Amino acid sequence: MTHRPFSLYVHVPFCSQKCPYCDFNTYAVARVPDEEYTEALLRELESWACDPRFSGRSIGTIFFGGGTPSLLKPASLQKVVDRARNLFGVLSGAEITLEANPSTPSRKLYEEFAAAGINRVSFGVQSFDPDRLLLLGRDHSREDAIQAVELASQAGIADVSVDLIFGVSGQTIEGLQRDIDTACALPISHLSTYALTIEPGTPFFQRQERGLLAAPPDDLVAEMLQFIPQRVAGYGLSRYEISNYSKPGRHSRHNEVYWTGGDYLGIGAGAHSYVARFEGKRLVSGDRWSTLAQPQAYIDGTKDAKMISWRESLAPQALQFEFFYLGLRRMAGVSLQEFHDKFGGEAQERFSKIISELTSEGYVRVDGDVVTLTTDGIALADSVYERFIS
Numbered sequence: 001m002t003h004r005p006f007s008l009y010v011h012v013p014f015c016s017q018k019c020p021y022c023d024f025n026t027y028a029v030a031r032v033p034d035e036e037y038t039e040a041l042l043r044e045l046e047s048w049a050c051d052p053r054f055s056g057r058s059i060g061t062i063f064f065g066g067g068t069p070s071l072l073k074p075a076s077l078q079k080v081v082d083r084a085r086n087l088f089g090v091l092s093g094a095e096i097t098l099e100a101n102p103s104t105p106s107r108k109l110y111e112e113f114a115a116a117g118i119n120r121v122s123f124g125v126q127s128f129d130p131d132r133l134l135l136l137g138r139d140h141s142r143e144d145a146i147q148a149v150e151l152a153s154q155a156g157i158a159d160v161s162v163d164l165i166f167g168v169s170g171q172t173i174e175g176l177q178r179d180i181d182t183a184c185a186l187p188i189s190h191l192s193t194y195a196l197t198i199e200p201g202t203p204f205f206q207r208q209e210r211g212l213l214a215a216p217p218d219d220l221v222a223e224m225l226q227f228i229p230q231r232v233a234g235y236g237l238s239r240y241e242i243s244n245y246s247k248p249g250r251h252s253r254h255n256e257v258y259w260t261g262g263d264y265l266g267i268g269a270g271a272h273s274y275v276a277r278f279e280g281k282r283l284v285s286g287d288r289w290s291t292l293a294q295p296q297a298y299i300d301g302t303k304d305a306k307m308i309s310w311r312e313s314l315a316p317q318a319l320q321f322e323f324f325y326l327g328l329r330r331m332a333g334v335s336l337q338e339f340h341d342k343f344g345g346e347a348q349e350r351f352s353k354i355i356s357e358l359t360s361e362g363y364v365r366v367d368g369d370v371v372t373l374t375t376d377g378i379a380l381a382d383s384v385y386e387r388f389i390s
Contacts, residue, residue, distance in 0.1 A: 005060035005091055006275075007257040008084055010041060011268030012069035013295055016101070019137045020203035021165075021196060025270035025293050026067045036299055037268075038076040042083050043302040044267045044291070049087040053275045053287070054265060058089040061254035062096045064118075070100035074109070078116035095120055095159075095253040102148035103140035110155035120159040120252075121152050122192070128182045129175055132168050146186065153187035159250055161190035166228070167221040168196050169214050176224055177231060184235035189250035193228050194243050195221055222379050242329045242378055259326045261319075267291070269298035270309075276319075283342040286314035320347055324371075324388040328364070329381070333372030354387050 011025070014037075018028045048054050062084065064077060077098065084090060097120040098113060113121070125145040126136050133141070140148075145162075152160050162183045166176050183191055198204050198215070207213035229239045237245040241259065244252065257264055261283075266273045270293035277285045289311040292298040301307030314322075320343055327334035340348045355371055358364040363377035363384050377384050 003057055004263070005058045006054060007061045007063070007254055007262060007264040008059050009254075009264055009266040009268075009271055009273075010062065010064045010069070010080060011066065011266060011271040011291075012037070012064060012072055013067040013269045013293075014071055015066070015068045016071070016103075017137070017139055020207075021136065021198070023199035023202050024067070027295060032071045033295070033299075034071075034073055034076055037295065038072065038079055040299040040302040041080050041267055043305075044307060045080070045083050045087055047302070047305040047307075048265060048267075053263075054088065058091050059084055059094065060091050061094055061257060062090070063254040064098045066099055068101045068124075069098055070109075070113070074112035074116040077113065077118065081117040097122055097252070097254055099124065100148070100152075101140065102145040103138075105144055105148035105151050107151040107155050110152045110157060114156045119157065120161065121157050122161040122163065122190075123148055123152075125149075125162045125183065126165045127168070128179050129171075132165075132171060132175070132179075135168060135170070136165065142182075146182070149186040149188060159189045160187060161192060161252070162186070162188050163192045163194065165194050165196050166224045167216055169216060171216065171224075173220075173223060173227060176227065180228065180231045184232060184237065190244070190246045190252065191232060191237055192244050195225065225379060226375065240331050242373075242381060259330050261323060261326065269293055269295045281341045282344065283319055284316065286319050288312050288314060316343060316347070319343075320351070321385075321388050324351070325385045328371070328373050328377075328384070331372065333370045336366075336369040336371065351388065358384060358387060 013026050014029050014032045015026050016028065018026055062081060081090070081096065096117050098118045099122045102123045102125055110121070123145065126138055127133050128142045128145060130142060149160055149162065164179050164183060198208050204213060208215065229245070232245050236247055238248070239245050240251050244255070261276060263275045264273060268291065270291060272288065272290045274286060274288045276283055277287065290309050291307045292301050292309045298307055323339060323342070324334060336348065339351070355364060355366065358377070359366055362374055363380065364371050365374055373381060373384065
């Protein structure tokens with residue numbers, strides 16, 4: 001069994017209100033069951049401590065996601081970090097991220113988060129424009145968001161990240177530029193930008209179906225996608241993944257684990273986990289599973305370690321697709337030598353034809369043994385990924 005570090009994801013599904021575009025496993029509640037949910041997280045951690053896939057391995061990164069995990073008390077977050085450290089060990093200097101809503105900026109609260117071990121905060125700002133915030137159903141103002149970032153930095157949080165959404169109905173290039181300029185003028189080390197997608201089952205989808213929500217033209221969204229990296233470069237942030245930009249050395253180490261096929265344990269309601277299985281250097285299969293999505297069912301399930309909702313075993317073919325799908329999202333691209341080491345020459349030969357076609361069509365470039373997306377490839381990334389399904 002490998003002793004490589006793994007990453008820990010902690011899902012907190014509670015929100016004060018649910019945004020109309022959100023299709024994540026989240027629940028709007030009037031009161032967060034803080035103590036009850038935290039105890040369930042601790043029980044689940046205990047249940048994995050003797051699992052041979054994780055025992056004897058340290059944790060390299062921790063990420064509290066949601067939902068709005070900043071609704072948990074700092075003391076509750078610290079309990080989870082401390083229990084993880086006691087059961088597995090947490091590497092010195094580990095990145096510990098907390099997703100936070102900027103609606104209630106408080107230096108005292110951020111200082112308590114820092115004292116609990118949080119050294120990176122990701123604020124779900126989405127926009128600084130009042131009209132866009134109203135449309136997106138956000139419960140914070142432009143001023144709240146600015147103050148939240150400033151206070152978190154003053155409170156000693158080493159890294160602060162901001163999320164922005166673009167391609168929103170009524171948004172212009174000028175409006176997007178104002179959002180970027182406002183964010184980058186703040187003490188941030190990381191910026192994430194996501195094109196709005198309308199998912200089935202969300203209020204936005206229902207509005208769109210009824211003709212009440214107009215999608216921006218595709219060519220405008222494509223123009224925005226090209227505009228963003230050019231604009232943020234002037235602030236010293238470089239694109240390292242399709243949707244993510246950072247100052248040198250300040251990328252999200254936790255998300256890098258996902259994009260490079262690393263192992264991670266997800267705890268909390270509806271959290272996903274993944275562990276790869278190797279024979280020598282060869283990646284032969286992967287185990288993936290998820291916990292029960294409903295919070296109360298999950299809480300009850302942790303009492304007798306019956307919180308798993310589903311499991312699946314990934315065959316090499318599925319893992320080969322994910323190698324390219326996740327790896328090509330990174331500006332560093334994917335290594336054909338690494339692919340050969342993981343899957344063998346036969347698999348590499350099968351994908352060589354696809355790579356050659358995509359190269360001739362101008363969607364990928366090959367430099368030595370590294371394959372990366374071109375600008376055109378980034379604009380049509382989903383179509384490029386589909387070509388690797390075999």
